[in-house]
Amino acid sequence: xxxxxxxxxxxxxxxxxxxxxxxxxxxxxxxxxxxxxxxxxxxxxxxxxxxxxxxxxxxxxxxxxxxxxxxxxxxxxxxxxxxxxxxxxxxxxxxxxxxxxxxxxxxxxxxxxxxxxxxxxxxxxxxxxxxxxxxxxxxxxxxxxxxxxxxxxxxxxxxxxxxxxxxxxxxxxxxxxxxxxxxxxxxxxxxxxxxxxxxxxxxxxxxxxxxxxxxxxxxxxxxxxxxxxxxxxxxxxxxxxxxxxxxxxxxxxxxxxxxxxxxxxxxxxxxxxxxxxxxxxxxxxxxxxxxxxxxxxxxxxxxxxxxxxxxxxxxxxxxxxxxxxxxxxxxxxxxxxxxxxxxxxxxxxxxxxxxxxxxxxxxxxxxxxxxxxxxxxxxxxxxxxxxxxxxxxxxxxxxxxxxxxxxxxxxxxxxxxxxxxxxxxxxxxxxxxxxxxxxxxxxxxxxxxxxxxxxxxxxxxxxxxxxxxxxxxxxxx
Amino acid sequence: xxxxxxxxxxxxxxxxxxxxxxxxxxxxxxxxxxxxxxxxxxxxxxxxxxxxxxxxxxxxxxxxxxxxxxxxxxxxxxxxxxxxxxxxxxxxxxxxxxxxxxxxxxxxxxxxxxxxxxxxxxxxxxxxxxxxxxxxxxxxxxxxxxxxxxxxxxxxxxxxxxxxxxxxxxxxxxxxxxxxxxxxxxxxxxxxxxxxxxxxxxxxxxxxxxxxxxxxxxxxxxxxxxxxxxxxxxxxxxxxxxxxxxxxxxxxxxxxxxxxxxxxxxxxxxxxxxxxxxxxxxxxxxxxxxxxxxxxxxxxxxxxxxxxxxx
Numbered sequence: 001x002x003x004x005x006x007x008x009x010x011x012x013x014x015x016x017x018x019x020x021x022x023x024x025x026x027x028x029x030x031x032x033x034x035x036x037x038x039x040x041x042x043x044x045x046x047x048x049x050x051x052x053x054x055x056x057x058x059x060x061x062x063x064x065x066x067x068x069x070x071x072x073x074x075x076x077x078x079x080x081x082x083x084x085x086x087x088x089x090x091x092x093x094x095x096x097x098x099x100x101x102x103x104x105x106x107x108x109x110x111x112x113x114x115x116x117x118x119x120x121x122x123x124x125x126x127x128x129x130x131x132x133x134x135x136x137x138x139x140x141x142x143x144x145x146x147x148x149x150x151x152x153x154x155x156x157x158x159x160x161x162x163x164x165x166x167x168x169x170x171x172x173x174x175x176x177x178x179x180x181x182x183x184x185x186x187x188x189x190x191x192x193x194x195x196x197x198x199x200x201x202x203x204x205x206x207x208x209x210x211x212x213x214x215x216x217x218x219x220x221x222x223x224x225x226x227x228x229x230x231x232x233x234x235x236x237x238x239x240x241x242x243x244x245x246x247x248x249x250x251x252x253x254x255x256x257x258x259x260x261x262x263x264x265x266x267x268x269x270x271x272x273x274x275x276x277x278x279x280x281x282x283x284x285x286x287x288x289x290x291x292x293x294x295x296x297x298x299x300x301x302x303x304x305x306x307x308x309x310x311x312x313x314x315x316x317x318x319x320x321x322x323x324x325x326x327x328x329x330x331x332x333x334x335x336x337x338x339x340x341x342x343x344x345x346x347x348x349x350x351x352x353x354x355x356x357x358x359x360x361x362x363x364x365x366x367x368x369x370x371x372x373x374x375x376x377x378x379x380x381x382x383x384x385x386x387x388x389x390x391x392x393x394x395x396x397x398x399x400x401x402x403x404x405x406x407x408x409x410x411x412x413x414x415x416x417x418x419x420x421x422x423x424x425x426x427x428x429x430x431x432x433x434x435x436x437x438x439x440x441x442x443x444x445x446x447x448x449x450x451x452x453x454x455x456x457x458x459x460x461x462x463x464x465x466x467x468x469x470x471x472x473x474x475x476x477x
Numbered sequence: 478x479x480x481x482x483x484x485x486x487x488x489x490x491x492x493x494x495x496x497x498x499x500x501x502x503x504x505x506x507x508x509x510x511x512x513x514x515x516x517x518x519x520x521x522x523x524x525x526x527x528x529x530x531x532x533x534x535x536x537x538x539x540x541x542x543x544x545x546x547x548x549x550x551x552x553x554x555x556x557x558x559x560x561x562x563x564x565x566x567x568x569x570x571x572x573x574x575x576x577x578x579x580x581x582x583x584x585x586x587x588x589x590x591x592x593x594x595x596x597x598x599x600x601x602x603x604x605x606x607x608x609x610x611x612x613x614x615x616x617x618x619x620x621x622x623x624x625x626x627x628x629x630x631x632x633x634x635x636x637x638x639x640x641x642x643x644x645x646x647x648x649x650x651x652x653x654x655x656x657x658x659x660x661x662x663x664x665x666x667x668x669x670x671x672x673x674x675x676x677x678x679x680x681x682x683x684x685x686x687x688x689x690x691x692x693x694x695x696x697x698x699x700x701x702x703x704x705x706x707x708x709x710x711x712x713x714x715x716x717x718x719x720x721x722x723x724x725x726x727x728x729x730x731x732x733x734x735x736x737x738x739x740x741x742x743x744x745x746x747x748x749x750x751x752x753x754x755x756x757x758x759x760x761x762x763x764x765x766x767x768x769x770x771x772x773x774x775x776x777x778x779x780x781x782x783x784x785x786x787x788x
Contacts, residue, residue, distance in 0.1 A: 006635045020484060183480060184487040190494065209649075413652035451494065455501035459509065462644045463651060468610045 001041045003250045004203055011038070012254065019258050024181035028151050031178075031258075035160035039123075046122040049087055054157045056083045057132045058150055061139040065146035073140055080136035088129045091122055096325030124164030126322055130289055132157050135171040137293060144171050152178045161254040165247050167265040167285035174260070182259025192256030194442055197457050199249030204465035206421045207243035210235045212466065213418050217408065218386055221396050225405020229396050231415075236386045237379045238422050241269065244283070268429045270378070273370035275339040278378055290319050309344075313337040323385070328393060332384040339377055417464065510643020516654050517617050517647060523657035524569050525617075525650070527667050531567035532583040532618055538562035540584060541667070542577050543596025545570040549763050550716045551594065552773040553666035559777040560788055562591060566667030573601055573608035574697040575628045579615050581701055582624045585708055591788070592710045594776075595701065598746070599715075599730040600683065600722055602698065604691035616646035631693060670766035671759040678719060678755035685722035690730060702738045710786055713742045716772055717751035719761040741785055745772065 001007050015034045019027055040047045060080040064073045094117045105112035135156070138144035147153040156175050162168075217224050217232030224232070248265035255262045265285050272278035279287045298311040313334070320333020351361070359366050383400075387393035399405075409415040430436070441453040478486075520526040531540070539562050541551045547568025556564045567580055577595060584590065601608075612632050619629050619640050630636045639645050647654065705711035713735055722728050735742035750771075751757055757768030764772055780786055 006633075020488070184484040184491070186487045186490045186494075189487075189491050411653070413656065416652055417649075447494075451498050452501060454498045455505055458498070458502045459505045459644065462506065462642055462648065463509070464649060467648065468606075 001038045003247065003254075004200065007041065016257055020184050028149075028155050028178055031160070032151060032155045032158065035155065035158040035163060038160035039158065039163060042123055043120070046120075049091075049122055049125070050128060050158055051154075053084055053087065053129065053132050054154045056080055057136050057157070058147070058153050060136055061146035061153075062148065064136075064139050077136055077140040081133065084129045084133050084136075088125055090117065091119060091125060093321075093325045127166050127168055128157055128163060130286075130322075131168050134168070134289060134293060138171055147171070147175055159255070159260075161251040161260075162262055165244070165251070166283075167248055167251065167263050168289055169262060169285070173263065177260050180259065185259075188259065189257050192253040192258075194454070195249050195253030195256060197253075197454060198442065199246045199251075199253060200465075201246075201457055201461055202242040202249065202425070203246030204461055204467070206425055207239045207241075207246055208466035209414075209421060209464065210239035210242070210418050212414055214239050214386070218392075218396075219388065221387075221392055221399070224399070224408055226399040226402045227405055228408040230400050230403075231407060233379055233383055233386070233396070233400070235418055235422070237270070237375075237382050238425065240382065240385070241266070242425065268433050270375055270426075271371065271429065271433045272374050272378075273367065274374055275336060275343060275377060278374055279336070279340075286319070286322070290315050290322075294318055309341045312340055316340070327390050328384045328387055331390065331393070332381050335381045335384065339381075421464075506642050506644050510645075510647070513644060513647040513651070513654060514617070516658050517650070520654060520657035522660055523653065525614075525653070526657060527567060528569060528580070528614065528618075531565065531580055531667075532621060533587075535565050535567070535584060536563075536588060537565040538591040539564040539594065540590045540592075541566040541568060541594045541596070542580055543568045544572045544601070546598070546716055546718070546762060547594075547596035548667070548669050549671050549759070550596065550769045550772055551668065551776075552670075552770050553668050555770060555773040556777055557666075559774075559781070562788070564666060568596065568667070569614065571607075571611050572614065573605075573611055574694045574701070575608065575612050575631065576614060578697045578701050578704075579618070579625045579628050581704055583618070583622060585704055586622065589708045592712065592786075593705060595711060595713050596716055597698070597713055597731060598718065599728050599732075600685060600720075602690050602694045602730060603685060603688040603727065604694075608691065608694060613648070616640075616648070619646060628697075668769075670769060671763055672766055673759050674756050674765055675719075675758045675760050678758050678761075681720050681761045683720050683722050685727045686724045688727070690727075695734070698734065699738065702740050705740075711740055712780065712786065713740055714776060715742075715744045715746045716776075717745050717748060717757075717764060717768070719755070719758055721747070741783065743776065743779060745775065748775075750775070 001011065011034075015030070018030055022030060036047055036050075039050065057080050060076040063076045067073060098114050098116060102112050102114075135144065135147075139146050147156070152175065155178055156169075156171060159169075159174070214232050214236045217228055218236070221229060245266035252262045252265070263285055265283060267281040267284065269278050269281040272281050295311055295315040298314065299307055300311060301308045303311065314337075316333045316337030317330060318333070319336075320329045320331070323329040323332070354361060354366065359369075380397075383396055384390075384393045387396060407415075440449070442450065442457070444450045444453065517525060518529055520529070531542075539553075539556055539560065541547055541553070541556075541564065545568065548566060548570060549568070551566050551568065553564035553566050556562070569576065574597070577597075581593060581595075584593075609632050612629055615625055615629050618625050620626070626637075629640070702711065713731065715731065732742060732744065745751070751764075751768070754768075757764055757771060759765040759768075781788075
């Protein structure tokens with residue numbers, strides 16, 4: 001089920017009303033049933049994958065908690081890792097590796113013919129796999145006690161607001177919340193609904209509107225000029241941000257209405273002053289997952305310098321691969337790894353330059369330069385993320401580097417809408433970033449202004465949303 | 478206060494707030510929707526204004542209907558001169574059979590033209606989500622007739638509920654409406670020429686082998702033929718194109734349907750004349766102005782010679 005579907009508009013109020021009508025100790029049953037229905041309405045058969053992951057991890061965690069023997073605990077952890085990563089590999093990466101091996105063998109004229117695995121990628125598989133993996137690892141390390149209630153644990157794996165595209169929650173945060181008895185609270189529900197409204201606005205009005213231009217340009221890059229591809233790439237930077245952060249806002253808002261507090265997933269990433277900060281603001285639940293379960297176990301930064309760079313680079317390569325079984329994502333991840341390595345290596349040198357030319361580190365000018373440079377680096381990397389293949393990505397970069405040709409604006413209205421909504425988003429986020437609280441619309445202290453703002457937001461959605469825009473980009477991961 | 482009392486009080490506050498917001502939405506929707514409706518119907522130029530004209534006002538002897546290929550390929554001035562009749566080109570970019578049915582039914586509800594030329598290609602009748610998305614062009618005319626209502630509701634079972642909003646029919650159209658209301662560039666006879674020549678023209682192949690014909694579109698086509706029977710002379714035409722499907726049987730569908738329904742059908746798609754003069758194309762699907770004039774002349778000559786057509 002998609003958040004941006006009539007199906008969800010009918011499903012959600014029914015779940016919420018029933019949720020508050022039934023006794024708190026039985027709510028997990030409703031939420032689990034709703035979550036499985038939410039997933040099964042996309043493809044019933046794939047629900048079995050979630051159930052397998054749930055059962056294996058439940059049993060593995062219980063077994064790990066029963067023994068102090070490290071070897072036995074490790075066996076159960078390995079079982080959990082192999083099952084989850086095995087499913088993920090089979091459905092998401094097998095064909096990619098198979099094709100890559102075939103291409104490599106072809107280079108040496110070696111016969112290799114393993115047939116492709118002809119299946120549909122299960123929606124959200126990377127998200128729920130990582131969520132349940134973190135639980136097994138935490139229990140293994142002793143950071144978390146095994147959850148004995150199978151129903152509650154199943155709900156932790158499948159909780160519908162964040163099941164298919166995160167935020168990837170940690171068991172220590174989310175599991176205890178399922179035992180809380182949440183009452184109906186006006187301010188909390190209003191807060192959740194407001195966040196959902198803003199999420200829908202970002203997805204339907206901004207992301208899907210930008211997608212029209214971006215898809216036209218990127219799916220036919222050979223026929224477009226450097227300027228058009230530059231505009232298309234900048235538009236994509238905002239499209240993917242609004243698409244994914246819009247989803248996260250709807251997910252967080254949906255959970256909030258029922259009382260649950262999911263972690264923030266985005267904090268205005270295009271206001272970041274460095275790539276490091278960008279990753280503290282972009283897909284926070286995933287970047288912190290990779291930090292805790294890949295980067296730090298590899299040794300993190302408490303190792304010799306070259307090893308730290310290696311750890312950093314590997315973590316970002318894996319992060320790229322997490323996004324998709326395509327070289328474009330791996331290059332995208334690798335680029336971010338390189339950016340960070342370069343930033344660390346040149347930090348002293350860059351500070352010296354600033355000092356020499358007399359720009360204070362905390363000056364507005366330096367802030368502006370940092371902001372623009374970070375944005376350009378992030379946008380450059382998005383070219384690989386969005387391009388249909390590596391060849392297209394390099395062709396696009398080649399054209400952009402020429403800075404010429406006409407700017408495609410057919411129809412003009414589509415371009416004007418896209419540019420206007422980006423401007424609108426930046427104005428709103430500037431207000432939030434710099435806490436310009438004097439102007440309050442959605443968050444005004446006056447109820448009348450708040451209500452009018454909600455109504456205007458809904459009217460803008462009816463007026464400008466793309467209702468045939470389809471699913472969220474991150475569903476494919 | 479007990480939990481139950483607390484919950485009831487808070488739920489009431491939420492319910493009251495939601496009602497207030499929905500009321501405001503309804504008021505704004507009505508006010509803004511009414512303004513948009515007025516602006517839309519009074520547009521001075523653009524595709525939308527041509528559609529409104531065709532549905533509500535057109536009284537020409539010959540009406541040309543179809544997609545962008547109709548809009549850019551048929552020159553009313555030539556048809557008018559050769560046949561001595563008034564002509565309007567109601568072709569519209571990116572449209573499919575559903576739109577043609579809506580237009581023809583609305584026109585026939587008002588008067589019977591002498592001739593309707595319907596530009597169509599068999600491959601248009603294959604299933605595509607786009608053909609349903611494009612029905613949105615009919616949203617502003619939803620209340621005009623039951624037939625248009627039925628066509629619009631093909632988009633989704635929820636479409637009729639969305640139509641309670643007065644703004645929704647104009648979704649995404651605000652800037653276009655504004656632009657068309659301010660700029661008066663009415664084309665007059667509906668024809669929109671393309672003045673460019675395709676670079677490196679060549680035949681393009683289209684994968685249709687695994688595609689199926691859309692039952693809704695086939696029914697829509699049959700209804701068009703039925704509607705025109707005994708009321709107006711209908712001529713189906715496939716104009717030249719540089720796209721060929723990889724399954725000839727699919728391509729022959731229109732010929733098969735026309736024979737079955739006894740309707741006149743001319744296929745110019747791969748006529749040698751055009752295949753040997755590729756500079757007449759603006760892109761693989763469209764002729765340029767020069768090509769359109771030659772094609773229109775060819776079509777009129779063919780119609781004049783056809784004894785089945787009474788002018």
